[in-house]
Amino acid sequence: MSHRDLRALISGETPVIPIPEPAAPNPAATAPHPSHGSAVHGTTVIAVKYAGGVINVGDRRATANYAVMYDRAEKVLPIDDYTLLAISGSYARSMEVVRYLRHSFRYFERSQLQPMSLDGKLSELAKVIAAGLPAAMQGIGGFLPLLSTYDRTAGEGRIFFYDVMGARFESGEFAAAGSGSMQIRGVFNYIARTRGPFHTMDRRTALREALFLLDIAADLDAATGGWSKVLPLAKTISAEGIEDVPEPELAELTSEITELEG
Amino acid sequence: MAFTPFDFNEAVSQRRDHANEGLRFGSPVVGVSCTEGLAIVTIRRSQRKVFEIYDRIIYSAIGNQSDIEAIRLGAVDLAAREGFQRSPDDVTAQRLVGFSLSPALKEIFRDQWRAPSIIRALFGELGDVAEQDRFYILNYDGEFAAHTDRAALAGSAAAEDRMLETLHASMGDSLPDLSHAIEAALRAWATGSIVLNERHDDDSDSAAYDDRALRSRLREELRSARVEVGILERAPNREARFRLLESAYLDPIVALLIEDNAAGNGLEQS
Numbered sequence: 001m002s003h004r005d006l007r008a009l010i011s012g013e014t015p016v017i018p019i020p021e022p023a024a025p026n027p028a029a030t031a032p033h034p035s036h037g038s039a040v041h042g043t044t045v046i047a048v049k050y051a052g053g054v055i056n057v058g059d060r061r062a063t064a065n066y067a068v069m070y071d072r073a074e075k076v077l078p079i080d081d082y083t084l085l086a087i088s089g090s091y092a093r094s095m096e097v098v099r100y101l102r103h104s105f106r107y108f109e110r111s112q113l114q115p116m117s118l119d120g121k122l123s124e125l126a127k128v129i130a131a132g133l134p135a136a137m138q139g140i141g142g143f144l145p146l147l148s149t150y151d152r153t154a155g156e157g158r159i160f161f162y163d164v165m166g167a168r169f170e171s172g173e174f175a176a177a178g179s180g181s182m183q184i185r186g187v188f189n190y191i192a193r194t195r196g197p198f199h200t201m202d203r204r205t206a207l208r209e210a211l212f213l214l215d216i217a218a219d220l221d222a223a224t225g226g227w228s229k230v231l232p233l234a235k236t237i238s239a240e241g242i243e244d245v246p247e248p249e250l251a252e253l254t255s256e257i258t259e260l261e262g
Numbered sequence: 263m264a265f266t267p268f269d270f271n272e273a274v275s276q277r278r279d280h281a282n283e284g285l286r287f288g289s290p291v292v293g294v295s296c297t298e299g300l301a302i303v304t305i306r307r308s309q310r311k312v313f314e315i316y317d318r319i320i321y322s323a324i325g326n327q328s329d330i331e332a333i334r335l336g337a338v339d340l341a342a343r344e345g346f347q348r349s350p351d352d353v354t355a356q357r358l359v360g361f362s363l364s365p366a367l368k369e370i371f372r373d374q375w376r377a378p379s380i381i382r383a384l385f386g387e388l389g390d391v392a393e394q395d396r397f398y399i400l401n402y403d404g405e406f407a408a409h410t411d412r413a414a415l416a417g418s419a420a421a422e423d424r425m426l427e428t429l430h431a432s433m434g435d436s437l438p439d440l441s442h443a444i445e446a447a448l449r450a451w452a453t454g455s456i457v458l459n460e461r462h463d464d465d466s467d468s469a470a471y472d473d474r475a476l477r478s479r480l481r482e483e484l485r486s487a488r489v490e491v492g493i494l495e496r497a498p499n500r501e502a503r504f505r506l507l508e509s510a511y512l513d514p515i516v517a518l519l520i521e522d523n524a525a526g527n528g529l530e531q532s
Contacts, residue, residue, distance in 0.1 A: 007335045010332075
């Protein structure tokens with residue numbers, strides 16, 4: 001006779017929200033699989049602090065090898081009311097991870113009747129990155145996220161980035177990920193040194209600098225999309241939660257930057 | 263010794279008595295559709311009573327605390343698993359209650375070697391428009407019933423009937439806004455509470471309808487307890503639809519309702 005308790009009787013005993021594993025890599029393969037390049041990849045995303053929190057911007061391009069697969073990709077995604085994830089790398093894997101995190105954070109909060117701590121959320125993300133490592137080593141499903149959040153107790157925005165094994169780093173001022181990120185690393189430092197730190201800038205100034213950086217990434221990286229046809233995507237996270245930067249404001253700032261180029 | 267049909271009936275009826283006794287004095291719960299969304303209103307003492315199950319599903323129950331928790335956690339698990347593996351759009355209260363919770367409760371209820379669950383639960387499901395809102399009341403024996411725009415949950419059928427009548431008297435058939443829905447729900451709560459505490463069901467018909475009696479019942483209760491309202495918002499400006507209303511919003515509504523000289527919007531006038 002079964003003596004499982006009521007909860008087990010209702011919900012069974014398999015994990016409710018299992019960590020998504022990418023397609024099992026072939027243990028015999030040592031070199032990247034020739035087909036890996038045809039999967040869709042997201043390109044450049046940027047996070048910078050500003051006086052009220054954090055701004056995330058991303059281009060809209062998704063590529064597969066040398067083909068532009070999609071020019072309306074959304075790579076800055078809200079996970080919950082105070083967490084933003086900006087994604088780069090394998091599009092399929094990032095979307096699955098975003099879905100996993102959304103469900104997992106909500107499930108924790110609903111079942112435990114308290115929100116998951118920031119540290120808990122950061123570890124959860126590290127776990128999914130680590131779970132994808134074997135496949136990523138063979139060129140399948142590698143992705144790197146930037147996590148931005150607003151710390152309501154300290155009253156400040158925070159930015160975290162990861163390496164492929166799931167190591168977590170906190171950045172004081174800014175972070176970037178994706179194919180165009182290496183090309184613009186030095187520009188962040190130049191801006192911070194010449195214009196003052198990002199976290200002291202007002203929203204519009206920081207947004208303008210972030211868009212400048214994105215434009216430079218598009219110039220220097222073949223895969224990153226410019227904004228001649230589709231506007232980039234920008235979101236802010238502050239004490240009031242997550243907000244989209246309205247399109248008219250983006251249109252104004254991007255044309256201003258384009259004009260400066262002459 | 264043989265287990266006869268008589269024994270079976272006797273055992274079932276004893277289990278029913280046992281469960282009904284446990285439900286008898288649970289604080290009634292009211293579910294109402296309103297323009298802003300779908301609200302569940304109750305009065306609590308120590309334990310929180312209104313919970314989010316999923317994006318569009320809200321829950322409250324009366325009965326044994328650990329059974330209320332077991333059903334809550336089971337439902338949260340099921341909804342989360344289905345929503346993750348398929349889609350949040352596929353998680354419905356109908357599937358949850360009809361195909362999973364009800365059979366599980368039935369299995370426990372008929373198992374003579376286990377104590378029956380003591381629970382009567384209310385699930386609310388938010389639709390895109392108010393006409394699509396649904397309420398499900400689930401009983402300890404697995405029986406369940408669907409309702410459309412409002413629902414009452416209490417320890418006796420008489421109390422639930424009276425509560426629905428009070429709701430109807432306050433709101434008619436119209437769709438109220440949130441504050442009116444809360445007001446009407448609190449009157450219904452008081453009706454239920456009065457009916458549950460009556461010694462005899464027959465001689466106090468008028469008491470449960472008298473607005474002054476309802477308000478004084480609320481006043482008395484709220485000395486040591488507090489109003490709890492959970493809502494699923496139809497058009498939220500955040501990621502989540504569910505929230506518990508803050509006392510800053512509730513207090514003025516409650517104060518107006520239980521004020522001694524509140525005469526303007528009483529039932530006698532409506």
